[in-house]
Amino acid sequence: MINIWRLTKLQLLSSFGLNKALHARDMKERRKLLLLSIAILIGVSMIAVASFGYSYMMALTFEQLGRMDLLLAIMMAVTSLIALFTTVYKASGVLFGFKDYDLVMSLPIKTSHVVASRVLQLYVLNLFFTLIVMVPAGAVYVIKVNPESVYYLFFLMTLLFIPLVPIIAATIIGSLISWISSRFKASRMVSIVLTFAVIIVFMVGSFRMNGNEQVLADMGTGLGDMIFKLYPLTSMYVDAVCSYQIGSFLLFIAISVITFMLFTIILGSKFKVIHTGLTTSHTSNRYQMKSLKASSPFFALYRKELRRYIGSTMYVLNTGIGMVLLLAMSISLLFIGSEQLGQLIDMPQLSTLLTTLAPLFVSVFVAMSCTTSCSISLEGKNVWILKSSPVPKQTILLSKIAVNLTVTLPIVAVSCVLLMISLHTGWMESLLLLVIPMIYACFLAIAGVLVNLKLPNLEWTNEVAVVKQSASVMVSMLIGLVSIVIPVGLSLLLSSINGNIILLGIGLIMIVVCAMMYRYLKIKGEQLFQSI
Structure with a gap:
């Protein structure tokens, strides 16, 4: 015992x-x-x-x-x-x-x-x-x-x-x-x-x-x-x-x-x-020598990071569930309507929330799909290879951000178009519905990298410890939650003001925050990466 x-x-x-x-x-x-x-x-x-x-x-x-x-x-x-x-x-x-x-x-x-x-x-x-x-x-x-x-x-x-x-x-x-x-x-x-x-x-x-x-x-x-x-x-x-x-x-x-x-x-x-x-793994018994293809350091790192992402079942499941749920909800709304879906999931007010706060509602699923919050930690003891590679460290970090955006942006775009159809939104509402979740995707991708640089865990023996239980993942989730809860609260408190104006202001603020984080990443990114 x-x-x-x-x-x-x-x-x-x-x-x-x-x-x-x-x-x-x-x-x-x-x-x-x-x-x-x-x-x-x-x-x-x-x-x-x-x-x-x-x-x-x-x-x-x-x-x-x-x-x-x-x-x-x-x-x-x-x-x-x-x-x-x-x-x-x-x-x-x-x-x-x-x-x-x-x-x-x-x-x-x-x-x-x-x-x-x-x-x-x-x-x-x-x-x-x-x-x-x-x-x-x-x-x-x-x-x-x-x-x-x-x-x-x-x-x-x-x-x-x-x-x-x-x-x-x-x-x-x-x-x-x-x-x-x-x-x-x-x-x-x-x-x-x-x-x-x-x-x-x-x-x-x-x-x-x-x-x-x-x-x-x-x-x-x-x-x-x-x-x-x-x-x-x-x-x-x-x-x-x-x-x-x-x-x-x-x-x-x-x-x-x-x-x-x-x-x-x-x-x-x-x-x-x-x-x-x-x-036990299966390998093909046929191997053919093919010509090697050269690419820029960024695209080489991007493909390597994307293969690492797809190669980990735990990684995909933990960060992809948000996108799967978003797409499933968007498709279901085409057939059953927001009111019926609200009754099904015990949220009678879902129809009203979707009409007024659809961009922030979609952003909740985006916050569940941050791959960068553990991408550096997953390098583990092999991080020295990247640290010693003759590539600007900002390029390494940007490749990880690009994978996050690859996972989120296409599904967000498709889901938002489906929501526009099912919710019958106007042109301004449709624009905000499409743009604000994408801004949040960029914000959370950059924030995840910065948090992981500050709270790395390179001494893990199981991917679960990094993907689900690491400090950087928890802090990134909290940042995503707070960044959405605060705008939702303001929208509900300021219900007398046009909702589109509030959402537009939120979008502009998030763009400024993203620009500031990106600038910080360019200035301090290499120093932070080399210090882990």
Whole structure:
């Protein structure tokens, strides 16, 4: 057990760069850690407040029905769905895609312990999201019901076991996707397509389960029965926490723990075989010598960066999901309309928001697709090759920005044209709808490079640690969120002013900010790159 704990601790410290920050004597590094901690705290607080507000709104309906237990049932199901959704496309990378496989497997440690530490790493990461969703819901339940003291004990203890079964299910699905894709020559592309398909199926299914408050009121007991049938552990959880049934409490914990232990033992016994099967690649038996083509340093670096992007399934999935969702939403609006889509995803006000804030709404998806926030970190220990290459470092950084724009701009252009058709926008609204998301794409691409230069992580052993968990990715996401939330808030506060004028002002401000960041990149880019 001590080996599992040590491995898990080392992996978590390495994933978030905490090990280096905690032991660094440089005050600059400690200052970065402090600023990062503050940024993360602000982000977590915003999400927690939003989660509390959503739970409170649902509680008002369930209170009238006399079914407050449905609040915890729904939020527990949502938490499990989030764990399943976010773990599917990173499970295979965490379990089988770590670079130090040979080093770890050569240690005098049982294979099952290595597997357990990897699954525990996934568990800790998902427990964070579980707390953000369930703690506010539990607080709302306390306010409305004023339960007995045993509720607090059962609620806190069951929190630790909620993510276990969804993580195992997601790990199996993710591993199956990797295994199926490894049978094909274009394994990475097949893996990307299959994972996107699974994610979209999950999202469509979750949307169809949602409804507005009137639907929740009409369904009443039927809603609880549906959730309990789809995920039986929800019934045990509600019986334990809301009805204080000790049998359900023990059964819920036992099923979660036993499932985890059995999965770890079985996977540990077949781990080496599975790893070999998943990492096996296919090569063509025909090779033809062709003439080499010369190009400018920028285009050579651009093609190299684009190949690096496409060659990483995790990289594409994490940064491409925003564009996929944007395109899917734009196409769906052609057939079902904004009002029907709003009802489907439990946002009745979606039609109004799209009409007045369509450019900023599209920019939210752009903010989810920043590839530059981890592009430098992904160079890893090979960054010395770029640092020593006889190429201006601004060219290297611009090639990374160009890949980001290649991923976002074409899909943004197509999606915006589709939105113009479905929303019947005027010429001014159409122009703003097309231009502002593109400005945001440039802003976030440049900001991502600058943040990654300031917060690089070059000592990773797993791409997940860089693509999903690194400090630069978190800070870049926070910058993107704040840069959109502030204009949205101003637009809502200044509703008496013409919305086009506000959006035009926002666009001009963002252009000025982009120009300032680009100038800073040209002046300080080489110095920052050489210092990492």
